[in-house]
Amino acid sequence: MPKRERQRQLEVSLEQNPFLTDEELSKQFNVSVQTIRLDRLECGIPELRERLKTVAARTIDAEVKSLQSDEVIGDIIDIELDKRAVSIFDVTDDHVFRRSGITRGHHLFAQANSLAVAVLDDDLALTVTSDLHFLKPVRSGDRVIARAIVDKERSNDKRTFVDVISTVENETVFTGEFQMYQTTDHSRRELR
Amino acid sequence: MPKRERQRQLEVSLEQNPFLTDEELSKQFNVSVQTIRLDRLECGIPELRERLKTVAARTIDAEVKSLQSDEVIGDIIDIELDKRAVSIFDVTDDHVFRRSGITRGHHLFAQANSLAVAVLDDDLALTVTSDLHFLKPVRSGDRVIARAIVDKERSNDKRTFVDVISTVENETVFTGEFQMYQTTDHSRRELR
DNA sequence: ACTGGTATTAGTACCAAGTGCTAATCCGGA
DNA sequence: TCCGGATTAGCACTTGGTACTAATACCAGT
Numbered sequence: 001m002p003k004r005e006r007q008r009q010l011e012v013s014l015e016q017n018p019f020l021t022d023e024e025l026s027k028q029f030n031v032s033v034q035t036i037r038l039d040r041l042e043c044g045i046p047e048l049r050e051r052l053k054t055v056a057a058r059t060i061d062a063e064v065k066s067l068q069s070d071e072v073i074g075d076i077i078d079i080e081l082d083k084r085a086v087s088i089f090d091v092t093d094d095h096v097f098r099r100s101g102i103t104r105g106h107h108l109f110a111q112a113n114s115l116a117v118a119v120l121d122d123d124l125a126l127t128v129t130s131d132l133h134f135l136k137p138v139r140s141g142d143r144v145i146a147r148a149i150v151d152k153e154r155s156n157d158k159r160t161f162v163d164v165i166s167t168v169e170n171e172t173v174f175t176g177e178f179q180m181y182q183t184t185d186h187s188r189r190e191l192r
Numbered sequence: 193m194p195k196r197e198r199q200r201q202l203e204v205s206l207e208q209n210p211f212l213t214d215e216e217l218s219k220q221f222n223v224s225v226q227t228i229r230l231d232r233l234e235c236g237i238p239e240l241r242e243r244l245k246t247v248a249a250r251t252i253d254a255e256v257k258s259l260q261s262d263e264v265i266g267d268i269i270d271i272e273l274d275k276r277a278v279s280i281f282d283v284t285d286d287h288v289f290r291r292s293g294i295t296r297g298h299h300l301f302a303q304a305n306s307l308a309v310a311v312l313d314d315d316l317a318l319t320v321t322s323d324l325h326f327l328k329p330v331r332s333g334d335r336v337i338a339r340a341i342v343d344k345e346r347s348n349d350k351r352t353f354v355d356v357i358s359t360v361e362n363e364t365v366f367t368g369e370f371q372m373y374q375t376t377d378h379s380r381r382e383l384r
Numbered sequence: 385a386c387t388g389g390t391a392t393t394a395g396t397a398c399c400a401a402g403t404g405c406t407a408a409t410c411c412g413g414a
Numbered sequence: 415t416c417c418g419g420a421t422t423a424g425c426a427c428t429t430g431g432t433a434c435t436a437a438t439a440c441c442a443g444t
């Protein structure tokens with residue numbers, strides 16, 4: 001096998017499995033450990049321990065991210081409890097259908113639904129029913145702005161209606177009407 | 193600081209930041225490196241390099257998982273294209289509200305919506321509208337079974353209706369009606 | 385046939401972050 | 415005062431490397 005080809009395959013191997021030591025690689029390619037080291041040097045591939053460090057750091061990062069996004073999908077940029085709220089959600093390649101590049105519906109729903117939960121000044125609001133309209137396809141790179149408004153007219157002490165409108169560059173891409181169930185007693189809450 | 197307390201804090205520190213070496217820890221607790229080593233031994237905490245290995249392995253695992261779950265939320269266990277499909281979704285602590293332990297609505301939606309997409313034998317089906325009912329709270333540990341049925345009666349060549357009913361132990365916890373938009377031309381597809 | 389350049393291999397010294405072990409020291413209580 | 419747990423120190427050894435030097439192999443050009 002020529003040198004170039006070996007180095008190309010080396011990069012592929014390590015991308016798939018960053019846990020391989022130089023010795024394991026040398027057996028895989030039937031060359032000496034030193035050759036592997038020179039190859040890594042030429043390709044700028046760091047040693048095993050460094051590779052694991054960066055992979056592990058990526059985990060920690062991802063875990064922090066998924067934790068924060070567990071609370072609210074998207075970043076809340078403005079909120080007036082029990083009245084209205086606004087959140088921003090930046091769509092990336094992770095959120096879209098591979099073939100079409102169009103955002104999967106559940107991400108838009110998640111942003112809207114978690115905003116509806118957040119806008120209610122309640123220990124715990126649950127969604128009871130919702131009516132959704134996906135109006136225009138959203139793509140990777142789009143910045144979705146969701147605006148939630150609590151509909152006081154239709155709400156009573158146990159049921160609250162929240163309307164969410166999501167836009168991309170001022171064009172409405174999604175609307176949702178959420179009927180929420182609130183667990184805490186409003187009369188009690190006044191006393192807090 | 194007593195030994196017990198130091199060991200407790202050691203575990204906390206390493207859980208937060210597995211990248212700390214024995215030397216860094218010894219400075220943090222103002223004891224010798226050897227003491228840290230003995231503490232780790234007593235607590236069964238592996239060395240830095242081993243810790244990074246497991247953290248890195250967790251990443252790889254998580255990345256594979258998130259990739260597969262990108263396609264469909266939940267595992268499809270039965271499917272008859274353009275007719276019906278069934279998927280299973282096991283709820284974990286990651287899917288629930290911390291305070292109440294009740295599953296966040298968007299996970300139930302994601303399972304149902306991605307099943308509705310999957311059941312349609314189409315290159316790309318998009319959700320246009322949907323009407324959701326969250327009937328009973330779902331908790332960590334519950335196994336949610338979603339059944340999607342394509343409603344042929346109401347469907348035409350450009351609009352397809354899919355009804356999804358999700359149950360936990362035979363009790364309906366969620367229902368969703370999805371109106372889907374299909375991009376490919378059905379008449380052409382017959383020829384494939 | 386000789387020379388040059390590239391590729392490969394071998395070997396050495398050294399490093400970080402350890403394990404495993406022994407020995408010394410400290411400190412408090414019966 | 416002596417005992418025992420806690421702590422510290424020191425040394426040999428391990429892994430998986432880096433950095434460097436030297437030797438060898440092979441192929442092309444002249």
